[in-house]
Amino acid sequence: MLVSCFKMTKSGVLFTLITLSFCYLAFAFEPAPLQDFCVAETNSSARVNGLACKNPMLVEANDFFFSGLHITGNTSNSVGSKVTPVTVAQLTGLNTLGISMARIDYAPWGINPPHTHPRASEILTVLEGSLHVGFVTSNPDNRLITKVLQKGDVFVFPVGLVHFQHNVGYGHAVAIAALSSQNPGVITIANAVFGSNPPIASEVLAKAFRVDKNVVDQLQSKF
Template sequence: MTRSVPKYLVPVALLALACTLVSTYDPSPLQDFCVAINSSTSTGLNTLGISLARIDFASYGLNPPHTHPRGIEIIVVAEGTLYGGFVTSNTDNRLFAKVLNKGDVFVFPVGLIHFQLNMGKTNAVAFASLSSQSPRVITIANAVFGSNPLINPDVLTKAFQVDENVVNYLQKQFWSDNNN
């Protein structure tokens, strides 16, 4: 005797699989909160599933193109004027950018390349909130031109359609740690 599978069972199984995959992206913390007490001069809360940062920009300073593979970033400009934007991926590589003044808010979607540039002669300050306690950051130039070992210049000359001297020059620049 054969039994037929109810028609509703397949969609329910697919939905359960999709929910499982989504929930494994950035798991919930194992505890409600954890007070950091490693130092007598600083305290904070961990395991809340968010990150916060203050970004101080020098005159015409740049937060270079980078991505956060595990978190959405929201910035609020506290002082100065910033030019911020992000580029869509796997579509038309469209730039969404805006000049941001004091009090303005801008959202950078998870995983998309984005940047901020101080547009003024004075310092600027922004506060960033990220939707993950471990959003990671990958600075594009550091990853591409500062890899260890270096990416073969033939790959980069073809990818960026530039002369090999340009690639060699960029690979010789000082590139800071990209693992923060």
Template sequence: MKGLILQAFVLLALASSFASAFDPSPLQDFCVAIDDPLNGVFVNGKFCKDPKLAKAEDFSYSVKMPGDTNNPVGSSVTPVNVDQIPGLNTLGISAVRIDFAPYGQNAPHTHPRATEILVVLEGTLLVGFVTSNPNNTLISKVLNKGDVFVFPIGLIHFQFNIGKTNALAFAGLSSQNPGVITIANAVFGSDPPINPYFLAKAFMLDVKVVKNLQKKF
């Protein structure tokens, strides 16, 4: 009997450790986030308003306006997370609208806390992700209007508009706060900067090239 109890505790511990890697399951219908420590209940990093005071506006947001793609990468990501929709708090999901100018890209990046599922609404995108070490296999595909693609949690991925016209995509993410790490910005634009001689050796580049990249980012 003691052995069975111990096994049960071990299984519960393992289950809880797996669950902690993702957003927790809510214990209520919803928890609309508010910045009110006096009248709210603190849950999952946010204060929650009285559920009896919830309204439709707490669960809606408009992304009908295209983002500004007049930038070096030629794309714009419009987030739809708990900051835009307070009712998303504790529900473990969020979304983004991604606009692309012709030949614009959503540069290689990763979401440390979420898997992403993307659907193309307009245009043609080359998308892909790279598997983890040691293989670093590129899994890539050209998507057209109506196509869907999944980027597994934590893996480096990208989208690139290979068409001559604008492109539009929407994506859902399995976290209310998925996080984003843009690879080039993180490596060459960190504050304070990473030692350029270290980066030169790591990327097998001339140190002058690294210093030039750091200036750009």
């Protein structure tokens, strides 16, 4: 009898762990929509995890439409790249759908600096040019996974990992990115670390990067 109860207890614990694992997976992604669509009501003051829904009777075709990805981005800046996003901020019909996209233009030798999307994985397709791309795995390995892409090549950046793109050609390069969130977010590492408001204490950054405080001060002044 005792052995039988012990087996039942083990089975119950196993079932509970499996159930919890499925719950974890369910909550690891954005919630599925409970209606055909939820066009974002940008003027709403409602506080929700996302954007409130527009009255469906007032929805029109333009709520699901965006024009402009054929336009070349202005890359005359310090990094030599321009991202044209199409997230829920630009296309309100994306609200709750869990997808977005972007066009990235690169000047010759321009970069899309190391950054991360806290809420999305990204799949990048090269339309023109040659791009050196890569991402870094999490601690403790911090392994760099990198490859040079040509026109028509596709590369995936897993959610939350730091990644970059670098135009390694002499001509203009273009890529299209698809992301698994209507609001993927972006954290550019250098901007966040050296350009935070208010600034992170230079003593903290000097110790973290193992450099002299003057080096940190110089970097912070650039942001």
